[in-house]
Amino acid sequence: MPELPEVETVRRGLEPVMDGARFTKVDIHRRDLRWPLPKDFGERLQGKTVTGLGRRAKYLLADLSSGDVLLMHLGMSGSFHVFRESGDKKLARYYHEREQHAAHDHIVFHMSSGAIVTFNDPRRFGSMKIVPRGKLETEPLLEKLGPEPLGNSFDAATLARACKGKKTSLKAALSDQRVVAGLGNIYVCAALHRALLSPKRIASTIASKTGVPNERAERLVEGIRAVLNDAIRAGGSSLRDHKRPDGELGLFQHHFRVYDREGQKCVTPGCRGTVKRIVQNGRSTFYCPVCQK
Numbered sequence: 001m002p003e004l005p006e007v008e009t010v011r012r013g014l015e016p017v018m019d020g021a022r023f024t025k026v027d028i029h030r031r032d033l034r035w036p037l038p039k040d041f042g043e044r045l046q047g048k049t050v051t052g053l054g055r056r057a058k059y060l061l062a063d064l065s066s067g068d069v070l071l072m073h074l075g076m077s078g079s080f081h082v083f084r085e086s087g088d089k090k091l092a093r094y095y096h097e098r099e100q101h102a103a104h105d106h107i108v109f110h111m112s113s114g115a116i117v118t119f120n121d122p123r124r125f126g127s128m129k130i131v132p133r134g135k136l137e138t139e140p141l142l143e144k145l146g147p148e149p150l151g152n153s154f155d156a157a158t159l160a161r162a163c164k165g166k167k168t169s170l171k172a173a174l175s176d177q178r179v180v181a182g183l184g185n186i187y188v189c190a191a192l193h194r195a196l197l198s199p200k201r202i203a204s205t206i207a208s209k210t211g212v213p214n215e216r217a218e219r220l221v222e223g224i225r226a227v228l229n230d231a232i233r234a235g236g237s238s239l240r241d242h243k244r245p246d247g248e249l250g251l252f253q254h255h256f257r258v259y260d261r262e263g264q265k266c267v268t269p270g271c272r273g274t275v276k277r278i279v280q281n282g283r284s285t286f287y288c289p290v291c292q293k
Protein backbone atom coordinates (compact mmCIF):
# COMPACT_ATOMS: atom_id res chain seq x y z
CA MET A 1 0.00 0.00 0.00
CA PRO A 2 1.50 3.34 -0.98
CA GLU A 3 2.51 5.49 1.96
CA LEU A 4 3.55 9.13 2.10
CA PRO A 5 6.91 8.77 0.28
CA GLU A 6 5.32 6.89 -2.62
CA VAL A 7 2.54 9.46 -2.94
CA GLU A 8 5.09 12.28 -2.81
CA THR A 9 7.05 10.48 -5.54
CA VAL A 10 3.89 10.28 -7.65
CA ARG A 11 3.22 13.98 -7.04
CA ARG A 12 6.71 14.87 -8.20
CA GLY A 13 6.26 12.67 -11.26
CA LEU A 14 2.92 14.23 -12.20
CA GLU A 15 3.78 17.85 -11.44
CA PRO A 16 5.76 18.57 -14.62
CA VAL A 17 2.98 17.26 -16.89
CA MET A 18 -0.07 18.44 -14.93
CA ASP A 19 0.81 21.69 -13.17
CA GLY A 20 -0.07 24.58 -15.46
CA ALA A 21 -1.74 22.25 -17.97
CA ARG A 22 -5.40 22.10 -18.96
CA PHE A 23 -7.59 18.99 -19.08
CA THR A 24 -8.40 18.78 -22.80
CA LYS A 25 -10.32 15.50 -22.46
CA VAL A 26 -11.24 13.20 -19.61
CA ASP A 27 -12.07 9.56 -20.35
CA ILE A 28 -13.92 7.70 -17.62
CA HIS A 29 -13.99 3.94 -18.10
CA ARG A 30 -15.23 3.01 -14.66
CA ARG A 31 -17.02 5.16 -12.12
CA ASP A 32 -17.20 2.61 -9.32
CA LEU A 33 -13.92 3.25 -7.56
CA ARG A 34 -13.85 3.15 -3.77
CA TRP A 35 -16.68 5.63 -4.00
CA PRO A 36 -18.63 6.24 -7.18
CA LEU A 37 -17.40 9.23 -9.15
CA PRO A 38 -19.88 12.13 -9.12
CA LYS A 39 -21.99 12.49 -12.26
CA ASP A 40 -20.39 15.80 -13.21
CA PHE A 41 -16.81 14.57 -12.61
CA GLY A 42 -15.63 14.90 -16.24
CA GLU A 43 -17.48 18.15 -16.73
CA ARG A 44 -15.86 19.81 -13.73
CA LEU A 45 -12.37 18.93 -15.04
CA GLN A 46 -12.79 19.46 -18.77
CA GLY A 47 -11.19 22.72 -19.91
CA LYS A 48 -9.91 23.58 -16.41
CA THR A 49 -6.26 24.30 -15.72
CA VAL A 50 -4.28 22.76 -12.88
CA THR A 51 -2.85 25.68 -10.94
CA GLY A 52 -0.90 23.61 -8.42
CA LEU A 53 -0.37 20.00 -7.44
CA GLY A 54 0.00 19.45 -3.70
CA ARG A 55 -0.18 16.60 -1.24
CA ARG A 56 -1.85 16.15 2.14
CA ALA A 57 -0.95 12.86 3.84
CA LYS A 58 -1.66 10.25 1.14
CA TYR A 59 -3.95 12.49 -0.91
CA LEU A 60 -2.89 14.32 -4.04
CA LEU A 61 -4.59 17.70 -4.36
CA ALA A 62 -4.82 19.34 -7.76
CA ASP A 63 -5.92 22.97 -7.54
CA LEU A 64 -8.08 23.89 -10.51
CA SER A 65 -8.67 27.23 -12.23
CA SER A 66 -12.39 26.81 -11.47
CA GLY A 67 -11.84 27.06 -7.71
CA ASP A 68 -12.33 23.33 -7.24
CA VAL A 69 -9.74 20.92 -5.90
CA LEU A 70 -9.37 17.42 -7.32
CA LEU A 71 -8.55 14.93 -4.54
CA MET A 72 -6.89 11.70 -5.61
CA HIS A 73 -6.03 8.68 -3.47
CA LEU A 74 -4.14 5.61 -4.70
CA GLY A 75 -5.81 3.17 -2.32
CA MET A 76 -4.11 -0.23 -2.20
CA SER A 77 -3.13 -0.80 -5.81
CA GLY A 78 -3.66 2.48 -7.65
CA SER A 79 -0.98 3.95 -9.87
CA PHE A 80 -0.57 6.77 -12.33
CA HIS A 81 1.22 6.38 -15.61
CA VAL A 82 2.29 9.13 -17.94
CA PHE A 83 2.31 8.72 -21.70
CA ARG A 84 3.01 11.16 -24.49
CA GLU A 85 0.66 11.98 -27.36
CA SER A 86 3.67 12.24 -29.67
CA GLY A 87 5.51 8.96 -29.97
CA ASP A 88 9.24 9.10 -29.60
CA LYS A 89 10.98 5.77 -29.25
CA LYS A 90 11.37 5.75 -25.51
CA LEU A 91 7.73 6.53 -24.95
CA ALA A 92 6.50 3.99 -27.47
CA ARG A 93 7.57 1.37 -24.98
CA TYR A 94 5.10 2.80 -22.51
CA TYR A 95 2.33 2.65 -25.08
CA HIS A 96 2.99 -1.03 -25.37
CA GLU A 97 2.97 -1.46 -21.65
CA ARG A 98 -0.21 0.52 -21.41
CA GLU A 99 -2.10 -1.82 -23.67
CA GLN A 100 -1.36 -4.68 -21.31
CA HIS A 101 -2.88 -2.85 -18.37
CA ALA A 102 -5.55 -0.93 -20.21
CA ALA A 103 -8.33 -3.03 -18.64
CA HIS A 104 -7.65 -1.32 -15.33
CA ASP A 105 -7.12 2.20 -16.69
CA HIS A 106 -10.26 3.62 -15.11
CA ILE A 107 -9.62 7.30 -15.70
CA VAL A 108 -7.54 8.89 -18.46
CA PHE A 109 -6.60 12.57 -18.41
CA HIS A 110 -5.54 14.17 -21.67
CA MET A 111 -3.53 17.25 -20.74
CA SER A 112 -2.70 20.32 -22.83
CA SER A 113 0.96 19.59 -22.01
CA GLY A 114 0.72 16.70 -24.46
CA ALA A 115 0.73 14.14 -21.68
CA ILE A 116 -1.81 11.39 -21.19
CA VAL A 117 -2.14 10.54 -17.51
CA THR A 118 -3.84 7.26 -16.71
CA PHE A 119 -5.15 6.14 -13.36
CA ASN A 120 -4.91 2.38 -13.12
CA ASP A 121 -6.28 0.45 -10.18
CA PRO A 122 -6.99 -3.30 -10.36
CA ARG A 123 -8.51 -3.47 -6.85
CA ARG A 124 -10.39 -0.18 -7.05
CA PHE A 125 -9.74 0.99 -3.49
CA GLY A 126 -8.43 4.23 -4.95
CA SER A 127 -10.67 7.26 -5.17
CA MET A 128 -11.17 10.67 -6.72
CA LYS A 129 -13.33 13.48 -5.51
CA ILE A 130 -13.85 17.12 -6.43
CA VAL A 131 -14.27 19.59 -3.60
CA PRO A 132 -14.64 23.38 -3.74
CA ARG A 133 -11.47 24.92 -2.30
CA GLY A 134 -13.47 26.79 0.32
CA LYS A 135 -14.76 23.50 1.71
CA LEU A 136 -11.39 21.78 1.91
CA GLU A 137 -10.98 22.63 5.61
CA THR A 138 -14.14 20.78 6.49
CA GLU A 139 -13.70 17.94 3.98
CA PRO A 140 -14.32 14.72 5.98
CA LEU A 141 -11.47 12.85 4.26
CA LEU A 142 -8.92 15.45 5.38
CA GLU A 143 -10.32 17.13 8.44
CA LYS A 144 -9.23 14.56 11.07
CA LEU A 145 -5.72 14.11 9.71
CA GLY A 146 -2.86 14.85 12.08
CA PRO A 147 0.16 17.00 11.19
CA GLU A 148 2.29 16.41 8.10
CA PRO A 149 5.42 14.63 9.36
CA LEU A 150 7.69 16.66 7.09
CA GLY A 151 5.93 19.95 7.82
CA ASN A 152 6.84 22.66 10.32
CA SER A 153 3.91 21.91 12.63
CA PHE A 154 5.24 18.43 13.45
CA ASP A 155 7.80 18.26 16.24
CA ALA A 156 8.50 16.45 19.52
CA ALA A 157 6.04 18.66 21.39
CA THR A 158 3.15 17.92 18.98
CA LEU A 159 3.88 14.21 18.94
CA ALA A 160 4.17 14.05 22.72
CA ARG A 161 0.89 15.90 23.14
CA ALA A 162 -0.82 13.45 20.78
CA CYS A 163 0.61 10.47 22.69
CA LYS A 164 -0.07 11.85 26.17
CA GLY A 165 -1.92 9.27 28.24
CA LYS A 166 -2.19 6.84 25.31
CA LYS A 167 -2.04 3.24 26.51
CA THR A 168 -1.71 1.77 23.02
CA SER A 169 1.66 0.70 21.59
CA LEU A 170 3.89 3.15 19.78
CA LYS A 171 3.30 1.09 16.63
CA ALA A 172 -0.46 1.63 16.90
CA ALA A 173 -0.10 5.30 17.82
CA LEU A 174 2.09 6.12 14.82
CA SER A 175 -0.21 4.19 12.49
CA ASP A 176 -3.10 6.39 13.65
CA GLN A 177 -3.59 9.10 10.99
CA ARG A 178 -4.83 11.54 13.65
CA VAL A 179 -1.49 11.38 15.50
CA VAL A 180 0.65 11.88 12.41
CA ALA A 181 -0.54 11.75 8.81
CA GLY A 182 0.65 9.52 6.01
CA LEU A 183 2.56 6.77 7.81
CA GLY A 184 1.71 3.11 7.32
CA ASN A 185 3.14 -0.21 8.36
CA ILE A 186 6.46 -0.01 6.51
CA TYR A 187 7.55 3.46 7.57
CA VAL A 188 6.30 3.10 11.13
CA CYS A 189 8.54 0.03 11.48
CA ALA A 190 11.43 1.88 9.84
CA ALA A 191 11.04 4.99 12.01
CA LEU A 192 10.87 3.01 15.26
CA HIS A 193 14.00 1.11 14.29
CA ARG A 194 15.80 4.32 13.41
CA ALA A 195 14.77 5.81 16.77
CA LEU A 196 15.80 2.59 18.62
CA LEU A 197 12.35 2.40 20.21
CA SER A 198 10.38 -0.81 20.61
CA PRO A 199 7.10 -1.01 18.67
CA LYS A 200 5.59 -2.54 21.81
CA ARG A 201 6.49 0.42 24.01
CA ILE A 202 3.46 2.21 25.45
CA ALA A 203 2.89 5.42 23.50
CA SER A 204 2.50 7.64 26.56
CA THR A 205 6.12 6.93 27.59
CA ILE A 206 7.44 9.47 25.09
CA ALA A 207 5.82 12.23 27.14
CA SER A 208 5.41 13.32 30.73
CA LYS A 209 1.97 13.12 32.36
CA THR A 210 1.29 16.65 31.26
CA GLY A 211 2.40 15.92 27.70
CA VAL A 212 5.91 17.39 27.76
CA PRO A 213 8.16 15.53 25.28
CA ASN A 214 11.15 13.56 26.51
CA GLU A 215 14.25 12.53 24.63
CA ARG A 216 12.40 9.54 23.09
CA ALA A 217 9.92 11.87 21.43
CA GLU A 218 12.82 13.87 19.96
CA ARG A 219 14.42 10.68 18.63
CA LEU A 220 11.15 9.49 17.18
CA VAL A 221 10.50 12.72 15.29
CA GLU A 222 14.02 12.60 13.89
CA GLY A 223 13.54 8.94 12.96
CA ILE A 224 10.25 9.59 11.16
CA ARG A 225 11.68 12.50 9.20
CA ALA A 226 14.84 10.61 8.30
CA VAL A 227 13.11 7.50 6.95
CA LEU A 228 10.59 9.54 4.94
CA ASN A 229 13.25 11.77 3.44
CA ASP A 230 15.40 8.76 2.56
CA ALA A 231 12.44 7.06 0.91
CA ILE A 232 11.41 10.13 -1.07
CA ARG A 233 14.99 10.47 -2.23
CA ALA A 234 14.97 6.85 -3.34
CA GLY A 235 11.80 7.39 -5.34
CA GLY A 236 9.30 5.65 -3.15
CA SER A 237 9.06 1.93 -2.73
CA SER A 238 7.77 -0.33 -5.42
CA LEU A 239 6.19 -3.01 -3.31
CA ARG A 240 3.45 -4.91 -5.11
CA ASP A 241 2.37 -3.07 -8.22
CA HIS A 242 3.07 0.47 -7.14
CA LYS A 243 5.08 2.24 -9.82
CA ARG A 244 6.46 5.69 -10.37
CA PRO A 245 4.41 7.68 -12.88
CA ASP A 246 7.14 7.48 -15.49
CA GLY A 247 6.89 3.71 -15.39
CA GLU A 248 10.11 3.21 -13.48
CA LEU A 249 10.15 1.24 -10.30
CA GLY A 250 11.20 2.93 -7.08
CA LEU A 251 14.25 1.65 -5.32
CA PHE A 252 13.44 1.99 -1.67
CA GLN A 253 12.61 -1.64 -1.01
CA HIS A 254 16.31 -2.39 -1.27
CA HIS A 255 16.98 -0.12 1.66
CA PHE A 256 14.44 -1.38 4.16
CA ARG A 257 16.09 -1.48 7.54
CA VAL A 258 13.78 -3.95 9.22
CA TYR A 259 10.68 -4.44 7.07
CA ASP A 260 10.45 -7.97 5.61
CA ARG A 261 13.87 -8.83 7.06
CA GLU A 262 12.80 -11.42 9.63
CA GLY A 263 15.74 -13.56 10.77
CA GLN A 264 18.33 -11.23 9.23
CA LYS A 265 21.02 -9.27 11.05
CA CYS A 266 20.02 -5.90 12.48
CA VAL A 267 21.64 -3.02 10.57
CA THR A 268 22.08 -0.73 13.59
CA PRO A 269 25.85 -0.15 13.88
CA GLY A 270 27.31 -2.30 16.66
CA CYS A 271 24.07 -4.25 17.25
CA ARG A 272 24.27 -8.04 17.13
CA GLY A 273 20.52 -8.55 17.15
CA THR A 274 18.32 -10.37 14.64
CA VAL A 275 15.17 -8.88 13.13
CA LYS A 276 12.02 -10.39 14.58
CA ARG A 277 8.44 -10.38 13.24
CA ILE A 278 5.44 -10.04 15.52
CA VAL A 279 1.79 -9.29 14.77
CA GLN A 280 0.22 -6.14 16.20
CA ASN A 281 -3.38 -5.19 15.41
CA GLY A 282 -3.39 -7.81 12.67
CA ARG A 283 -0.36 -6.36 10.87
CA SER A 284 3.22 -7.59 10.77
CA THR A 285 5.73 -5.60 12.77
CA PHE A 286 9.44 -6.10 12.15
CA TYR A 287 11.89 -4.93 14.78
CA CYS A 288 15.13 -5.71 16.58
CA PRO A 289 14.52 -6.81 20.18
CA VAL A 290 18.14 -6.02 21.07
CA CYS A 291 18.59 -2.34 20.19
CA GLN A 292 14.95 -1.19 20.13
CA LYS A 293 13.94 -0.51 23.72
Ligand SMILES: [Zn+2]
Pocket residue numbers: 266267268271272273274288289290291292
Ligand atom coordinates in the same frame (compact mmCIF):
# COMPACT_ATOMS: atom_id res chain seq x y z
ZN1 LIG B 1 19.43 -4.06 16.63
